[in-house]
C-alpha cells in the first residue's frame with residue numbers, strides 16, 4: 104500500500120487530536136551555541152530574540168566551554184570523524200576504552216561500557232542482565248527510557264511509591280522468592296529535582312539481597328562534594344551495583360551515555376545489550392570532548408561549587424518572592440503552578456520578558472501538578488539570575504500568584 | 519460483589535495513594551484520572567489474580583477495564599467461577 108490519502112488521513116487525524124489536546128510540541132530554533140545567553144527564532148520565521156536560557160541541562164556550563172571545544176577539535180584531527188562500525192566489529196578506538204576507564208574512576212565503579220546515549224543504556228541494560236526468573240522493582244517516577252528498558256526485559260516487574268522506602272520494603276518481601284532482584288531509581292528526578300534516598304535504599308537492598316540501579320543523568324558531574332553523583336551525596340559511594348548516566352547534560356552536553364558498575368554486569372552488557380551491539384557508539388570527536396570534561400572536573404570542584412551557590416541564590420530569590428517551589432537542593436527548581444494553561448501562559452509571558460523557561464503539564468507530570476521547570480547552570484552569572492527573577496516577579500504579579508498557597512492558586516485557576 | 523469492591527478499593531488506596539491524597543470512591547477514574555499509571559497497573563493485576571485465583575489475559579487487562587473499582591470488579595466477576 105502506498106502512502107495514499109486514506110493513510111495520510113489517519114495520521115492527520117492523530118496529529119489533529121494532539122493539537123486539540125494542546126500537547127503539540129514545537130521546536131524553537133536556537134541560532135547560537137548552547138549557553139546562558141542564547142538567540143532564538145520563535146515562532147518559526149520571526150526575528151531572532153536574545154533570551155536567558157533557564158531550561159537547559161547545561162548544569163556545569165561546559166556545553167560550549169573553550170577547552171572542551173578545543174579538545175573536540177584535536178580529537179577530530181587525531182582520530183577522524185566517524186567509525187562506520189559498531190564497537191565489536193571495528194568501531195572501538197583506544198580513546199573509547201580510555202573514556203570508559205576514566206568514567207569508572209570518576210564514578211568509583213568496577214567497569215564501564217559506553218552507549219550511543221543514556222536512553223540506549225537504559226533500554227538495553229535490563230534485558231542484558233536479567234531473565235524471567237528475576238524481578239525489577241522501580242520507583243514510580245523513573246525516566247521514560249528506564250520504562251522502555253523494563254518493557255523490553257522478560258523479568259517480572261513491580262513498582263513502589265515515589266521515594267517511599269516502606270513501600271519498597273514491602274515489595275522486596277513480596278518478591279523474596281525471585282532469583283535476582285534489582286531496585287531501580289533515578290538519582291535526581293528530572294521533573295521534581297528531588298534526590299533518591301540512596302542510603303536507605305542500599306541498606307534495604309543489602310538486607311533483602313537486591314541489586315541497586317541508579318540513573319544519575321541529572322547528577323553526574325555536580326551532585327556530591329566532588330560532583331561524582333547521588334551516591335557520593337548519600338554516602339554510598341562504591342555501593343551502587345549499576346549506574347547509568349548521560350554525557351548529554353552536565354558532562355559536556357553533546358551526546359552519549361554509559362552503564363557503569365559491577366564488572367560482570369558491564370561485561371554482560373558488552374555481550375548482550377542490543378543498543379551496544381547494533382548501533383554505532385559515540386563519535387571520536389565527542390569522546391575527546393568528554394575526556395576533557397572529566398579532566399576538568401577531576402581537577403577542580405569550582406564549577407559545581409558555583410552551581411551550588413547559584414542554585415541556593417535562585418531558590419532563595421523565588422521563595423522570598425512568594426512562589427511555590429518543589430522542595431530540594433538540586434539545580435532543578437520547579438515553580439509550581441498546578442494549572443496546565445497557567446503554566447503555558449506564564450512561560451509565554453516570561454519569554455516576552457526575555458526568559459526561556461518551559462511549562463510542563465500532564466502527562467509529563469502528574470495531573471494538577473503543572474509547573475515551570477527552571478534549571479540552573481554554572482554559566483549563569485548573578486546578573487542573569489537577577490534579570491530572570493525580576494521577570495518571574497513581574498509575571499507572578501500579573502497573575503497575582505505571589506505569596507499564594509497551593510490551595511489559593513488552585514482555587515483561582517483550577518487544577 | 520460489594521465485598522469484592524471493598525477489597526479492591528482498599529488495595530488501590532494502599533498501593534497507589536499518598537497519605538495526603540483525597541480519598542477515592544468506586545467510580546473515581548484511576549488510570550484516566552492519573553491516579554494509577556498504566557505502567558504500575560501490573561501489581562494490581564497480580565493482586566487480583568492471586569486474591570481470586572484467576573488469570574486475566576493481557577488483552578482483557580486494558581487501561582479502560584481497570585479505570586475504576588467498579589469496572590475492575592465487573593472484569594474480575596467475568597473470571598471467577
Ligand SMILES: Cc1ncc(COP(=O)(O)O)c(C=O)c1O
Nearest residue numbers: 220221222246293320349351360
Ligand atoms: C533521567 C534520564 N535518563 C536518561 C536520559 C536520556 O539521556 P540521553 O540524552 O543520553 O539519551 C535523560 C534525558 O532526558 C534523563 O533525564
